[in-house]
Amino acid sequence: MRYFIFTDIHSNLQAFLALLRFAKRRKIDHYLFLGDIVGYGASPNEVIDHLRTLKPINMIRGNHDKAVCCDLESVQTFNPIAAAAIHWTREHLTKENLKYLNQLPKGPEIIHEHITICHGAPFDEDYYIFGEFDAAEAFLHIETQVTFFGHTHFPFIYTDNDHIVEGTFLTGNANEIKLGKDTRYLINPGSVGQPRDRNTRAACAIYDSEARKISLFRVEYDIEDTQKRILDAGLPAALAERLSIGI
Ligand SMILES: [Fe+2]
Numbered sequence: 342m343r344y345f346i347f348t349d350i351h352s353n354l355q356a357f358l359a360l361l362r363f364a365k366r367r368k369i370d371h372y373l374f375l376g377d378i379v380g381y382g383a384s385p386n387e388v389i390d391h392l393r394t395l396k397p398i399n400m401i402r403g404n405h406d407k408a409v410c411c412d413l414e415s416v417q418t419f420n421p422i423a424a425a426a427i428h429w430t431r432e433h434l435t436k437e438n439l440k441y442l443n444q445l446p447k448g449p450e451i452i453h454e455h456i457t458i459c460h461g462a463p464f465d466e467d468y469y470i471f472g473e474f475d476a477a478e479a480f481l482h483i484e485t486q487v488t489f490f491g492h493t494h495f496p497f498i499y500t501d502n503d504h505i506v507e508g509t510f511l512t513g514n515a516n517e518i519k520l521g522k523d524t525r526y527l528i529n530p531g532s533v534g535q536p537r538d539r540n541t542r543a544a545c546a547i548y549d550s551e552a553r554k555i556s557l558f559r560v561e562y563d564i565e566d567t568q569k570r571i572l573d574a575g576l577p578a579a580l581a582e583r584l585s586i587g588i
Contacts (some may be wrong), residue, residue, distance in 0.1 A: 342370045342371060342453070342549075342550045342551065343367070343368055343369055343370050343371075343547060343548070343549050343550075344369070344370070344371050344372070344373050344452075344456070344547065344548040344549075344550070345364045345367075345369040345371070345372050345373070345545065345546075345547055346373045346374075346375070346458075346489050346528075346530050346545065346546040346547070346548060347360060347372075347373075347374055347375070347530060347533050347544075347545045347546075348374065348375035348376060348377065348403075348460075348489075348490075348491030348492075348529075348530060348532065348533065349375070349376070349377040349403065349491050349492070349494055349532035349533055349534060349535060350377065350378050350379075350382075350388055350392075350532075350533040350534045351377055351378075351379065351380050351381040351382050351405065351532070351533075351534035351535045352378070352379050352380065352381060352382030352383060352384050352385040352388050352430065352534065353381070353382040353384070353388070353533065353534025353535065353543075353562075353567055353584075354382070354384035354387045354388055354391075354567070354570070355562045355563045355564075355566050355567045356533050356534045356543035356560075356562045356567065357388055357391060357392075357533055357534065357543070358391070358562070359543055359560050359561065359562035359563075360533055360543050360545050360560055360562075361391065361395075363545070363558065363560045364545070367547065369547070370397075371397050371398070371399070371452075371453075372395045372396075372397070372398035372399075372400075373398070373399055373400070373452060373456070373458050373489060374392070374395075374398060374399075374400035374401070375400075375401060375403070375448075375458055375459070375460055375489055375490060375491035375492075375530075376400070376401050376402050376403025376404075376406060376445075376448065376460035376466075376491055376492070377403030377404065377405045377406060377460070377491065377492070378392060378403070378405075378406055378442065379405055379406055379409055379430045379434070379442065380403075380405030380406075380408070380409065380423065380426050380427060380430060381405075381423065381426050381534070381535055381576075381580050382426075382534055382535075382567065382570070382571060382576075382580070383567075383570040383571045383573070383574035383576055384570060385430050385433065385434055385438065386433070386434060386435055386438050389434075389438045389441055389442075390438075393441070399450060399452050399458065400445065400446075401445065401446055401447065401448035401449075401450055401458060401459065401460055401466075402442070402445035402446065402447060402448075402460065402466070403460045403466075403491065403492065404460065404461070404466065404467050404492070405423075405427065405430075406442045406445055407447075407466075408427050409427055409430050409431050409434065409439070409442060410431075410439055410442035410443040410445075411442075411443055413427075413431070416428070422577045422579055422580060425576070425577055426576055426577070426580060429574065429575070429576055433574075447466055448460050448463070448466050449463040449482075449483075449488075451484070451485060454485075455485050455486065455487065455550070456485055456487050456488070456489065456548070456550075457483050457484070457485045457487070457488040457489070458488070458489050458490075459488065459489075459490050460490065460491050460492050461490065461491075461492040462475065462478070462479050462482075462490065462492075463479055463482040463483050463488065463490075464478065464479065464482045467492075468492075469492055469493050470490060470492075470493065470497075470499075470527070470529070471493060472508065473499065473506045473507065473508050476499035476501075476506050476508060476527050477501075477504075477506040479499075479527055480499075480501045480506065480525060480527065483525070483527070486520070486524075486525050486526065487520070487525075487526050487528070487548065487555075488525075488526065488527045488528070489528050489529070489530065489546070489548075490527065490528070490529050491529060491530075491532070492529075493529060493537075494531065494532035494535055494536060494537040494538075495510065495529060495531060495537060495538050496510070496511040496512060496516070496529055496530060496531030496538060496544055496557055497509070497510055497511060497528070497529045498511055498518060498526060498527070498528045498529075499526070499527040499528075500524050500525065500526060500527075501524065501525040501526075501527070502521075502523070502524050503523070510538070511531075511557055512538045512539070512540050513540070513559070514540070514542065514558070514559040515556070515557070515558055515559070516556065516557040517554060517555070517556045517557075518554065518555045518556075518557075519553065519554055520553040520554065520555065526555070528546065528555060528557075530544050530545055530546035530557055531544025531545075531557065531559070532544055533545065535583070535584065536559075536587045537587065537588050538587060539586065539587045539588060540559055540587050541564060541584065541585060541586070541587040542559035542560055542561050542562070542587075543559065543560045543561075543562050544557065544558070544559055544560075545557075545558055545560070546558070564584050564585055567581075567584060568581035568582075568584055568585070569581075
């Protein structure tokens with residue numbers, strides 16, 4: 342089975358379409374999305390419309406999806422720029438798409454009995470896994486060998502070898518991990534729509550469960566068009582500027 346794993350689109354239509362074109366050129370059996378469809382970018386309805394066409398897919402909500410559809414109070418915990426984008430998104434989403442966000446399940450979820458997906462951490466969807474200590478805590482809550490998470494927007498892999506947890510930052514445009522028999526893995530593929538590792542390309546991963554191999558990819562997309570959409574929408578200019586630096 343070949344899984345296509347992606348997360349944190351954040352209403353960036355051009356980045357998402359570039360990744361879909363990338364996926365269509367490969368044999369994909371199942372899509373796994375780890376949350377944050379919306380927030381920051383200017384194309385929430387278009388992104389949801391394309392997401393609806395992907396089958397078969399398992400997905401969970403992210404903190405921005407949750408804030409927009411059903412937890413406006415949580416916006417108080419967002420920085421002012423992110424909060425402005427949450428309010429803008431809520432105003433511009435169609436009723437149908439707002440309903441769609443509302444029905445997204447909360448992670449973690451176990452897929453085909455051997456993969457866990459979560460947005461932040463398996464013990465808290467809003468928690469940021471930002472180091473080995475966090476990862477060690479996460480491993481305590483995981484039953485599968487492979488787990489994918491999002492939320493931080495950094496491509497990262499943590500391994501657990503008999504309770505020795507190590508993290509590796511996976512920037513660059515292609516990385517391949519061959520799964521060991523007794524190692525457990527906690528992997529963030531990086532963000533589709535707002536990468537923060539100073540690599541501006543959209544990020545995704547492919548997990549080939551038969552070959553026992555996980556590959557991380559970065560794909561170029563039309564950043565200028567995305568920036569224009571953000572500025573034309575009246576969203577904060579910083580949300581456009583950061584895309585060309587990858588932060
Ligand atoms: Fe996010």
